[in-house]
Amino acid sequence: MSRRIVLARAVNVGGCTLPMAEWRAIAEALGAEDVTTYIASGNLVCTPPEDHESFDRALEKAVQERFGFFREVVSRSREEAIAALEAHPFEVLEPKHSYVTFLAGTPTAAAIEKARTFETGDDRWEVIGRELHIRYAGGAGRPQMKDVSIGRALAVPGTARNLNTVRKLVALAE
Structure with a gap:
């Protein structure tokens, strides 16, 4: 293993x-x-x-x-964590403001469509496979989007880590 x-x-x-x-x-x-x-x-x-x-x-x-x-x-x-980092679709202005939410499964197209109904302001999110990628304009502590509502709409539990943390975990897994 x-x-x-x-x-x-x-x-x-x-x-x-x-x-x-x-x-x-x-x-x-x-x-x-x-x-x-x-x-x-x-x-x-x-x-x-x-x-x-x-x-x-x-x-x-x-x-x-x-x-x-x-x-x-x-x-x-x-390897999956590295692929998630490489797939991050947003320009990384500040790694601590960019996140990967590792989901327990893949959200349905209908769930993603429902999640898209929420306003995001200058924050951005995108689902790629089993990961939800987020870039907060002003940091996770001051989200412009309703990230909890988006997560509920996706209907798949997950847990988010900023890019700095994901990179460190990848290094530890070497």
Whole structure:
């Protein structure tokens, strides 16, 4: 099995605390090897013991059992993360304002059409395969678009990381 970038959605925000030492311990208890984390936002790089989909679901279940909250887990191979970076369709003016949202699946054409009904101001987004690419004009802390509404309309859970973080995770997965 090859190394994977494993991302937990929305941890260490809104009262859902997942200490990174615990996140590593859970992955190791489930048989992952070469486990490392990066910053306290649910980023894990490891070699999973089995089929990555089964491992991702086992991580979700373990977090819920141990911490009492459910969070989706999405993973990508190093090559898939590199492809997502290369596919980013927007000029990168500031890497911390440009994001890749790694989705759990591919949104339908109807869902994308529905998401396009929301105003975006100077912010931009585009779905390419299983990734939602975003460029915030003024940063994610001051979005002009209704990113939560767009995400709901897409009807596929995902977790976003800025380009700096994705690049670091790719390097860690080497």
